[in-house]
Amino acid sequence: MAYRWKNDLTERDVTDERVWLNRRTLMKGAAGLGLAGIAGGTARAETLEPNSYDDITSYNNYYEFGTGKDDPVKYAGALTTSPWAVTIDGLVDKPGTYAFEDILGRMTQEERLYRFRCVEAWSMVVPWRGFELSDLLQFAGVKAEAKYVAFETALRKDEMPGTRYPVLDWPYVEGLRLDEAMHPLTIMATGLYGKDLPNQNGAPLRLVVPWKYGFKSIKSVVRITLTDTQPPTSWNKANAREYGFYSNVNPEVDHPRWSQASERRLGGGLFASKVPTQMFNGYAQEVAGLYEGMDLKANF
């Protein structure tokens, strides 16, 4: 069942200049800007306009194709995305390997305009197309013992030049708690700007969890496994001190390399100002309840 989450942030809203904001984040934004001594106005800092198709598709991380931000757009063309199949296994009623087209046939797709916040303190706004992960999980039938969802990216050494080097422990793996995976904001994206997902952005389908740092939103998914124990995640394996399992966007928990208090929205050119980062990337109203009573500094 789609359309459970009402998306207030459509492109039409933006052209109508309706700013989607609650009062508190607006005030917080103003305070942050005042502190930074940067005049710029809160509206400009908070107006959600999608980044250009070019920005979104030419600047990102996809280490399977290289560690440079322009490596994915240069090399991801080699990835064969059709045929594509996703294995759904573990604690599900209907385990199996499903063709991508068969999955799409069962899902209702919709547009979602989301903020995308990289752990490296840059951000974009992306008009995704996709379906809610919970629909797919409900189709597969989640068993009562399941507590987590593990994801795995395709690993094809001949098509992915970056995987010839042990930058990460391939294949790339990620994970969510079941309630995070079932949240209506969590989608499997299959396109952006109304077009099929370009390879460099994780074709043919990828996870998008907008309140977490970008590396949680695993690309080109080939396996989804329901488990009762917390699954390993690639960046946590590479450097547990820097990357936790949750990796929720949180301006109050610094990353050892980057302050997470502010971010730079791409597309602003050489003299772009920084904007304050919002708790849960601006989705606190929707997801803060998932973490009630948890110490977010310890569970970063």
Next chain:
Amino acid sequence: MSSRGAFAGKINRALRRVPAAPIYILCAAHIGWLFWQGVNGALGPEPIKALEHAYGETALKLLVGVLAITPLLKLTRINLIRYRRALGLSAFFYVVAHLAVWLFLDVQVMAQIWADIVKRPYITVGMAGFALLVPLAVTSNDWMIRRMGGQGWRLLHRLTYPAAILAAVHFVMLRKGWQIEPLVDLGLIVLLLVLRLRRGRRRAPARVAG
């Protein structure tokens, strides 16, 4: 004289007519051109990082070049020592440009700069490298060499070694995971320093064998 020596002699004679001054002009033009590209949107969706990285990486490459000059002379007798000051000073100018982009375009928040320097090890390491380069740049002129005397000046300029190591370590640390390019740079620098050690110890026999 060996053929190697003859070849080096030929190159050294040809280079006698090539002045060092154009190095400054080329580097200044390159710094300005990169900035201009950034202003005009030719550096991609994130021109600030692109500019910062281009300046930093060029500085590191130039430092590798500076460190290669002595081993090159010892191993091949090709003598590029008269270009070393221009290369070293140019490396410093790139570092200054790199630092300026970081301060004024990247971090922006002045209160955050000091916090970044003390809290984030890769920035601490980078700033330490910069601090070591400052006295080297200030003394890279004939007047200072005369004032300090050759021996003192040479001793001071051995700071190039730790500075280059710090610069490469800074690069290795700031990349996520263990990435190839910064590790290659660090490896090259270590190799060029090790060559000095071994050459230094075996100077006499090396000369006989040469």
